[in-house]
Amino acid sequence: MTHAIRFHAHGGPDVLRWEQVDVGEPGPKEVRIRHTAVGLNFIDVYERTGLYSSKLPTTPGREGAGVIEAVGSGIRDFAVGDRVGYAADRGGAYAEARVMPAERLVKLPSAIDDRSAAALMLKGLTVQMLLRQIHRVRKSDIVLIHAAAGGVGMIAVQWAKHLGATVIATVGSAAKQDAVRALRADHVLTLEEDWVAQVKSITRKRGVNVVYDSVGKDTFMQSLDCLRPRGLMVTYGNSSGPVPPVAPLELSKRGSLFLTRPTLFNYTATRSALQRAADELLDLAARSVIKVHVGQTYPLQDAARAHRELEARQTTGSTVLLP
Ligand SMILES: NC(=O)c1ccc[n+]([C@@H]2O[C@H](COP(=O)([O-])OP(=O)(O)OC[C@H]3O[C@@H](n4cnc5c(N)ncnc54)[C@H](OP(=O)(O)O)[C@@H]3O)[C@@H](O)[C@H]2O)c1
Missing domain, CATH: 3.40.50.720 (NAD(P)-binding Rossmann-like Domain)
Structure with missing residues (x-):
């Protein structure tokens, strides 16, 4: 059994509960990741309040980093033990482990640690979309x-x-x-x-x-x-x-x-679009052209406090939740 944050009804931060969940085994083309760091995003607030719809009960969170601990059938590009990060088009990151499609993962270069990756994947890909795809900034x-x-x-x-x-x-x-x-x-x-x-x-x-x-x-x-x-x-x-x-x-x-x-997931919908954007982002981060500012961390169990502080404008830079 693993633990995850779940909510059974939309509402304020207090709806976020730490519960035991069974994440199961990966199916075809899926992997199971053991999270080492999870990114907090304003999108998680929209999901919690119901501004963005989700089926209840649900585990929020769309950004994370960790290690692959199991692979399903048909996986060629990833193996148990790989360090990976992701920006997912659906929730599930506020968990000690999750199962997800391998095609949404990217391998992390050694120059980028797990907390930075969890702070960077969704937010940095969003910036790549904003400055390099929607308009190529000159x-x-x-x-x-x-x-x-x-x-x-x-x-x-x-x-x-x-x-x-x-x-x-x-x-x-x-x-x-x-x-x-x-x-x-x-x-x-x-x-x-x-x-x-x-x-x-x-x-x-x-x-x-x-x-x-x-x-x-x-x-x-x-x-x-x-x-x-x-x-x-x-x-x-x-x-x-x-x-x-x-x-x-x-x-x-x-x-x-x-x-x-725009919505990021329309700009990273295919594997090649995702990999191209991630390569550009991770290269800049690995060379410290972009420095990741993790302004605050919280235990994953304290996700409600992290949400409260994000909404109260008390955070600076990225926020990382630690399983
Ligand atoms: N479209 C997409 O695909 C996409 C993808 C990722 C993120 N986003 C959006 O990008 C934004 C930034 O996301 P993030 O996760 O990095 O969050 P964030 O910018 O760190 O969010 C918190 C900041 O929002 C500002 N803010 C302004 N008015 C606010 C208000 N009334 N209440 C609370 N905060 C307010 C605050 O900055 P000040 O204290 O300086 O005002 C606060 O520190 C979010 O709006 C998110 O939805 C969109």
């Missing part, structure tokens, strides 16, 4: 990145700087500004000030090429105001709540803007 770009001191945000700032872009970053309050300045962001604003006016002043009224907005409801309309004509709005999260319906005319009157609402 030196001439000015990009606006919200929640820059968060898990995804810290990786995004470093990667955008590596690509040579000018980075305007926002954080919720002054307490988190220094953490983002240390990543060489060109400007670090707080959401407490008139950040739209600041963006306009920094860009000499032109606006930015791209906004990467994971905050959602609280920042969406103002983010549109920061774009230059034909700029791109990437709304990819709901940390403050989901964005309400928006009229296409709002895009037209601000200068023929583009709007997308």
Whole structure:
């Protein structure tokens, strides 16, 4: 028997319970992983509250690292003992062990330890999607990145700087500004000030090429105001709540803007797309071009406390749960 966090009803962090589960044996093309580290993501909160649907009872968690301890039939590329990491399109990571399809795994290079991998796989692949697939960020770009001191945000700032872009970053309050300045962001604003006016002043009224907005409801309309004509709005999260319906005319009157609402799993749907994105990410991390900031760890059993602190904006960088 192994232990896992499960919830039987949607709700606040208190619905997360530490229970005994039987994860079973891997079926064809599946493996069983013994987790050494599990990544915490805001998506886990959406799943817990019911904003994203899941069948109950369920074990949340879509990011992890560990060692393969059993393989099912038809597995050629992985073997017992391999160190692997993953970003999964469904829950199950908040567990001492899990069974999952081998095609979602990537082998971890020795330069990347398990905690870093658990902090990096889903968040870093998300950044690869944002900066390398949705829009290929260039030196001439000015990009606006919200929640820059968060898990995804810290990786995004470093990667955008590596690509040579000018980075305007926002954080919720002054307490988190220094953490983002240390990543060489060109400007670090707080959401407490008139950040739209600041963006306009920094860009000499032109606006930015791209906004990467994971905050959602609280920042969406103002983010549109920061774009230059034909700029791109990437709304990819709901940390403050989901964005309400928006009229296409709002895009037209601000200068023929583009709007997308991406999901990572559409950008890593095939094995080759996943491996290509992971190779790029893991190479940058192994060379320390991207440094993983694990701001806090919690025992996996204390996942409820980790959720509370993530939602209360008390975390910085990535958060890792330890089985
Ligand atoms: N579309 C995709 O495929 C995809 C994939 C992965 C992640 N995401 C999204 O990316 C975002 C970042 O994910 P993450 O796991 O790295 O989390 P995170 O950014 O570390 O999340 C916490 C941060 O969100 C910010 N925030 C802003 N408004 C908030 C509010 N009202 N309540 C709580 N926090 C608020 C806070 O930063 P400040 O204190 O600085 O305000 C907080 O520290 C999430 O929105 C997530 O849904 C999307």
